[in-house]
Each structure stands twice: as structure tokens, then as C-alpha cells.
Amino acid sequence: MNRGHLLTEQINQASVNLDQLSPLEIVDLFNQEDQKTLDAIASSRQEIAQTIEITAQQLGKGGRLFYIGAGTSGRLGVLDAAECPPTFCTPPTMVQGILAGGKEALVKSSEALEDRREDGAKAMIDHNISNLDVVIGITAGGTTPYVHGALQEAKKRGAIAVAMSCVPKEQVSIPADIDIRLLTGAEILAGSTRLKAGTVTKMALNIISTGVMVQLGKVYGNRMIDVSVTNSKLEDRALRIISDLTGLDREKAQNLLSASGSKVKLALLMHWTNTSKAEAETLLARNNGNLRQAINN
Known part of the structure; x- marks a missing residue:
């Protein structure tokens, strides 16, 4: 050809x-x-x-x-x-x-x-x-x-x-x-x-x-809120995302991230809705994993 x-x-x-x-x-x-x-x-x-x-x-x-x-x-x-x-x-x-x-x-x-x-x-x-x-x-x-x-x-x-x-x-x-x-x-x-x-x-x-x-709701603003925290670079990024969006200092951001099981999206929802990890997981599931929808609902 x-x-x-x-x-x-x-x-x-x-x-x-x-x-x-x-x-x-x-x-x-x-x-x-x-x-x-x-x-x-x-x-x-x-x-x-x-x-x-x-x-x-x-x-x-x-x-x-x-x-x-x-x-x-x-x-x-x-x-x-x-x-x-x-x-x-x-x-x-x-x-x-x-x-x-x-x-x-x-x-x-x-x-x-x-x-x-x-x-x-x-x-x-x-x-x-x-x-x-x-x-x-x-x-x-x-x-x-x-x-x-x-x-x-x-x-x-x-x-x-x-x-x-x-x-x-x-x-x-x-x-x-x-x-x-x-x-x-x-x-x-x-x-x-x-x-x-x-x-x-x-x-x-x-x-x-x-x-x-x-x-699919894996981004909030322009932040990768579903980032997989698998190394020190990504953990640093996760902490900066949480600190930037919540105003928390790094130590409190670290505590929040740990409480969420190293899930940034869940950590943010727990903070903004003052809920436990289990409650936040239920709320996210009801909103198909979309953080913005979960916050507004």
C-alpha cells in the first residue's frame, strides 16, 4: 500500500x-x-x-x-x-x-x-x-x-x-x-x-x-483530591491540598489525613461537615464520590 x-x-x-x-x-x-x-x-x-x-x-x-x-x-x-x-x-x-x-x-x-x-x-x-x-x-x-x-x-x-x-x-x-x-x-x-x-x-x-x-468528581477546583498517597512527594502534596483548602496548619492537616485513612477527599469532607470517617464515607457514597455535591447536600 x-x-x-x-x-x-x-x-x-x-x-x-x-x-x-x-x-x-x-x-x-x-x-x-x-x-x-x-x-x-x-x-x-x-x-x-x-x-x-x-x-x-x-x-x-x-x-x-x-x-x-x-x-x-x-x-x-x-x-x-x-x-x-x-x-x-x-x-x-x-x-x-x-x-x-x-x-x-x-x-x-x-x-x-x-x-x-x-x-x-x-x-x-x-x-x-x-x-x-x-x-x-x-x-x-x-x-x-x-x-x-x-x-x-x-x-x-x-x-x-x-x-x-x-x-x-x-x-x-x-x-x-x-x-x-x-x-x-x-x-x-x-x-x-x-x-x-x-x-x-x-x-x-x-x-x-x-x-x-x-x-467523575475526582477534582475539586483544580486540586487532585483523589491523589493516591503512596510516597513522600504525594503525601506532601496531599497535606498542602488540605492545608490550602481548609486553612489548617501542617500538623493538623497531618492528623486529619491520618484520620481519613490517607484519603484527601474524605479528609476534606470530614473537616467541612464535622463528621466522622464513617459518616463522611456514607455521605460521599450517596453523592457518587463527588465532594462538591456531598458538601452542598
Whole structure:
């Protein structure tokens, strides 16, 4: 299959003399080209917002979010999924990344596996994808058979299928309910989609996962109140969140955090409603874990 017509494979006229540029000129050129990632996000704002809304609805019903891709695209999905448990205290099963080739492909090139359409479909079967789930297939050039196979099987099983690519719809059709096209143009190094395409993909995934968690009540203001307190850095962050939002000094914040079982959201609710841990847990449960709703009710 000739892919030379794809936007991600075309020649960037701004970098035709790349091998003749000084290090500073290379940095300036990258900086100039990377500005296009912001425009690409802005142009896809409606589709990204739609993905946030429907994913939050599905996860609220007990569904799961899956990212699936090959090479750089798959690795970025795995990265975003891996960051959700420590940031939002989500169970590891809620947001998952599936990479062609599995864990070994995280550190070793496995691009040949992207041609196996049947493997993408099998991944959906192996993970028991259902109509409660959302599957985001990531393919910079839009043609990856592994991703196409996964999205087709996901749709067949009733899941919400989302495509994320960096080529126009008229160049490649992708089977999806929501079609996100992040058009950043030709790469500085022709065809190297780990550059602008990779950058804009990471940006979009950041927005989606964070937006979903906001909708699920895992953020209060702009604080990560469901942060998992698993090391000294995160304990320090938890204490600062409690102190900043309650006005308590650090010692009292520490006592409150300990009384809550190291759960920031619960500690805040206990303080603001003057309730015990058990009472606060009941109140949170009645409000689906949403702190602001629990306070107002």
C-alpha cells in the first residue's frame, strides 16, 4: 500500500535543509512547527469534548476506557493509562492501555505487529469489551490495521469507538463513533510521527483523561483530591491540598489525613461537615464520590 499521499508522510518544505542547520536553528524550527499542535487541538475541540462527556458517562456506569495502538501511538496510550491510578486513585482496570506486542514493545521496536488486523480484534475479545466500554484507537497515519481491527471489533461488541489520528478524513476512513483528527502537518523529519503527531496525541490524551476525571468528581477546583498517597512527594502534596483548602496548619492537616485513612477527599469532607470517617464515607457514597455535591447536600 502506497502511503505517500498521507499528510503524515509528506515532505515538510520548512525542513528540506534540515541536515544543514545549526543546533540552534534546529531548536527554533522545532519550536515553530510545534505551535501547530495547539491549532490542531483547537480544531478538534468538539470531538475531544464529546469523547470526555461520553467516556465519563460510561465509566460512571461501571465501564472502562481503553487506549489501543502500535509503536509510538500505543506507547502514549499506555503512558496515559498508567498515570491515572496515582493521579486520580482509579483502579488499574478503569483506564487501560493496549500496545501491539505487549510489555516488551514498550522498550523494543515492534512496528511489524501493527499490520496484524486480527491481533487488534483479538485484544478486544481478550479484554471482554462490552457496550459499557470506550475504546480509543490511536493511529497517527490513520491506516494501522491493528487499530482498525480493534475498532471494528469494539463497535461489533457495542462499545463506543473513538479514532484518534493525524490525517484528514478524506485521506483515510476509520471505523469510529467519534473521529478525532489532529492535523499538525508534515513532520520535520519526513514520516517521523513520534514528533508533532506524538506531541499532539499526548496533549489530546492528557485533556481527555483529565477531563473525564473532572466529570467523575475526582477534582475539586483544580486540586487532585483523589491523589493516591503512596510516597513522600504525594503525601506532601496531599497535606498542602488540605492545608490550602481548609486553612489548617501542617500538623493538623497531618492528623486529619491520618484520620481519613490517607484519603484527601474524605479528609476534606470530614473537616467541612464535622463528621466522622464513617459518616463522611456514607455521605460521599450517596453523592457518587463527588465532594462538591456531598458538601452542598
